[in-house]
Amino acid sequence: MSGVRVLVGTRKGAFVLTSDGKRQRWDVSGPHFAGWEIYHLKGSPVDPNRLYASQTSGWFGQVIQRSNDGGKTWDAPGGGVTISPGGMPAGESNKFVYDTSPGTGKPLTTHQWYDGTQHPWEFKRVWHLEPSLTDPDTVYAGVEDAALFRTTDGGRTWQELAGLRGHGSGPRWQPGAGGMCLHTILLDPSHPERIFIAVSAAGAFRTDDAGKTWRPINRGLHSEYIPDPNAEVGHCVHRIAMHRSRPSVLFMQKHWDVVRSDDAGESWQEVSGNLPTDFGFPIDVHAHEPETIYVVPIKSDSEHYPPEGKLRVYRSRTGGHEWEALTKGLPQSDCYVNVLRDAMAVDSLDSCGVYFGTTGGQVYASADSGDTWAPIVRDLPAVLSVEVQTVP
């Protein structure tokens, strides 16, 4: 019987939760990298035992970790003593350096700072790692300050795909409350050179040439407080999801509203329907039903906890507009946690499993598409990310 492996990144380490296909009994492994913030872990679709993790710290900066055995052991690729042809140590797996102009050697652009002035790009951390659909050594990294990097040597070295920052709107990007992060990377399984990304608070962008050139795809997004209703950038996108069978259909949880696109981001329509709030962070799509989507409504703009103290996942089986609250097994009183943008995932077992983690340290699982829920663990550090793998 197939099983699942849930990869959980928290404020104080990583945890690996495993179960068989019933998803009732769980083995908890961790904390890995105890004391470090683990923004994200994710496995390679073509080699599920190859995992990558973003390990970061305000004191010590960024480290990339890699596992070749499903998370039992880890190493920093390039972190061992390796010698370059010049005789110098070559390990630099935690090195993310923004591309610079060949002419000036200076960064390609500046971005807008909180006071409206221009500010240089400053690397802070890796928010999201997206392994290639075809090559276990190729991984994309979304970083703060917002940029997209790629490794093709299993995480030893990273190079920026600088066309994103260089496409022209960079000076108008500005940080959201959580920083100016590139948090979403979607690889199109039917168009190998098409990638969707999202930046807070700039918006969504798409490349059709493997990252050389990019353009904003924000038409139809409406954001309060942005005077221009057709603003090309400046939108606070929280998360985008797609079903791999229909990669031109995108679902977005934005700071305001849930929206969908049926044309690969060329245009967006609001599908918030009867959701109790217009705010939330994660959004995901059922593994076998491309029109079934999940969100966790959160009260905004400053409270950032579930409305009425009731933790509810909302499911739409109609691709939006009509939503039902999923509450069975979730706390329905006095619950004031948040669910962050990378903290929801679905497995691909026949009965689709849905998972999410909270800032209160709970990881909830549903083995029946969201009808019923149970906590896998209740007392982890604040959960930053949840991914799930279906393993043999």
Added chain:
Amino acid sequence: MIRVALPQHLRTLAQVDGEVQLQVDGPVTQRSVLDALEARYPVLRGTIRDHVTQQRRPFLRFFACEQDLSHEPPDALLPEAVAMGNEPFLVVGAIAGG
């Protein structure tokens, strides 16, 4: 040999126990000690000094012989007791709580 004491998280990252002992050729300075440290443990690159600017990360401090050397120029000579291996060069994570 130069003795370097790392904070716990960096000892874990470099997979070392206790102090690190390094051979440093030439003048013993912050820069030469950290260069030797990073050459031996490349995983520490970027965790103490910025990859590009080589500046000390904001929440780390350097101490030796009961002196705060954090703001000393990187090419200033470290105390002789450090150069002689009698005292360790301390990399300390700042207490940034509150």
